[in-house]
Amino acid sequence: MPKLEKLTDEARAFALASLPDWSAVADPDGIHRTFRFADFTEAFAFMTRVALHAERADHHPEWSNVYNRVTITLTTHDAGGLSERDIALARLIDGIVA
Numbered sequence: 001m002p003k004l005e006k007l008t009d010e011a012r013a014f015a016l017a018s019l020p021d022w023s024a025v026a027d028p029d030g031i032h033r034t035f036r037f038a039d040f041t042e043a044f045a046f047m048t049r050v051a052l053h054a055e056r057a058d059h060h061p062e063w064s065n066v067y068n069r070v071t072i073t074l075t076t077h078d079a080g081g082l083s084e085r086d087i088a089l090a091r092l093i094d095g096i097v098a
């Protein structure tokens with residue numbers, strides 16, 4: 001399982017450079033991405049896939065859904081900020097929508 005500690009500034013910059021569709025957010029300290037789908041069914045199917053992975057990894061997104069739009073913030077509550085677990089989940093999510 002990826003490490004729980006908050007990423008150093010250097011590790012954070014390195015990770016974000018490889019996740020061009022995600023942007024850093026300050027409160028909570030994490031990363032953010034908005035997804036748009038054809039309709040609610042597509043959006044919810046995506047959320048279901050992410051949810052199953054999140055539960056398996058015991059690492060869960062902060063997210064909301066309005067019709068075909070899903071907004072996700074990834075942050076590690078137990079670390080008080082961005083950790084490798086968020087980076088791993090972001091990569092997994094990118095893989096799902098790719």
Ligand SMILES: C[C@H](O)[C@H](O)[C@H]1CNC2=NC(N)=NC(=O)C2=N1
Nearest residue numbers: 058059060061075076077078079
């Ligand atoms: C007890 C359980 O392992 C923890 O509460 C997990 C659950 N999911 C989590 N998800 C996220 N995003 N951050 C956490 O710190 C976290 N902790």
